[in-house]
Amino acid sequence: MNIKNETITIILKKLADLYPNSMFKEQLKQYISLSDSDLSRYIHYIAEKGYIRKSNGPLFKITAAGIRYIGEEIVDNETLMIILEQLNKNYPNYVENIFFQEFLDMDDFSSRRIFSYLEETGLVEINWFAGKRFDIKITSYGIDQLVPEKNKLAKEDTISMPNEIEMALETPFTNITKVSELMQKLKGDILLIEKHFDQKGFKFVKKLNPLFVSNVKILMSTDHLSRDFKDIFKAFKTEMDNKGITVELRILDEKDVERIHDRYILSEENCYNIPPMNIIHKKLGDIKRIQDVESKKAYFKKCWARATNIIKISTK
Numbered sequence: 370m371n372i373k374n375e376t377i378t379i380i381l382k383k384l385a386d387l388y389p390n391s392m393f394k395e396q397l398k399q400y401i402s403l404s405d406s407d408l409s410r411y412i413h414y415i416a417e418k419g420y421i422r423k424s425n426g427p428l429f430k431i432t433a434a435g436i437r438y439i440g441e442e443i444v445d446n447e448t449l450m451i452i453l454e455q456l457n458k459n460y461p462n463y464v465e466n467i468f469f470q471e472f473l474d475m476d477d478f479s480s481r482r483i484f485s486y487l488e489e490t491g492l493v494e495i496n497w498f499a500g501k502r503f504d505i506k507i508t509s510y511g512i513d514q515l516v517p518e519k520n521k522l523a524k525e526d527t528i529s530m531p532n533e534i535e536m537a538l539e540t541p542f543t544n545i546t547k548v549s550e551l552m553q554k555l556k557g558d559i560l561l562i563e564k565h566f567d568q569k570g571f572k573f574v575k576k577l578n579p580l581f582v583s584n585v586k587i588l589m590s591t592d593h594l595s596r597d598f599k600d601i602f603k604a605f606k607t608e609m610d611n612k613g614i615t616v617e618l619r620i621l622d623e624k625d626v627e628r629i630h631d632r633y634i635l636s637e638e639n640c641y642n643i644p645p646m647n648i649i650h651k652k653l654g655d656i657k658r659i660q661d662v663e664s665k666k667a668y669f670k671k672c673w674a675r676a677t678n679i680i681k682i683s684t685k
Contacts, residue, residue, distance in 0.1 A: 372414055376401065380411060381420060381439050384431035385482040389497065391428040436489040439482070448473065448483070451580050453492065453515055455613065456507035463496065463504035468611070487511075530554060530639050534656035536649070548649055551656070552576035557637025559585045560669045563646055564621065564629060567593035570646040571605045579613040587618045588672055590626045596684040619676035629672075633665055640665045
């Protein structure tokens, strides 16, 4: 039988999801297309490698070596830093795993695999409970690794920013994905001028990486302002605060609303002209990078000074 690394990874990932519990071979057959004899050979091969350990006859479970085997695939350096920095804020207290799922976009399956790996590397300490819940905290070793890992990430960071992102009518989902990917790359303080900003815009702002961004300022008109919108913004602001990103939102002065026609998103070194965020999945114009970043920042600053905090505006 030809042993495939992809098949080994599938088996180990499923076992890592159940760590530190054991599993029957019959259970694993639900997730992998192998005959009973071939699966037995795989289990024997993986056990010889030290990636799993047999116990009580038909039961087996993943080992620390198995966790490390799939570790590089499931934990990139950027995600590791986000987790460690957030845990460091709560040190020495435990945090529930659901806290991370809210801003890492992880399902429970991925969450358990990632944190199992981090536990095996000694970066975190975990209290596992019955069911799908666990509590986690950073170790002193994890704290010691914060600075060198962050420096390593900075050296490895070679993110290239696109000059233009094409929006096509026939690929609405891809359009949304492209915008989300752009948001994840932005660094520094984020400034957004979008007269018609509405609740859909929060979905894109949520994609900002807390490892790169700590402050966001949004300028909008009163077009979509309502009591419900204000309530949603308050909830969104709280969630982003928990991620380490402060979000402020102000309503443009009426004169600025009349003057502004384009929409811009500015970061530390970049400025993009964007279509309306609430209908960005439609073909209403491509996203284009523009050069005069500093002048746009200066203009934003003037508009921001004249704008009114959304909390101070009455909505009945």
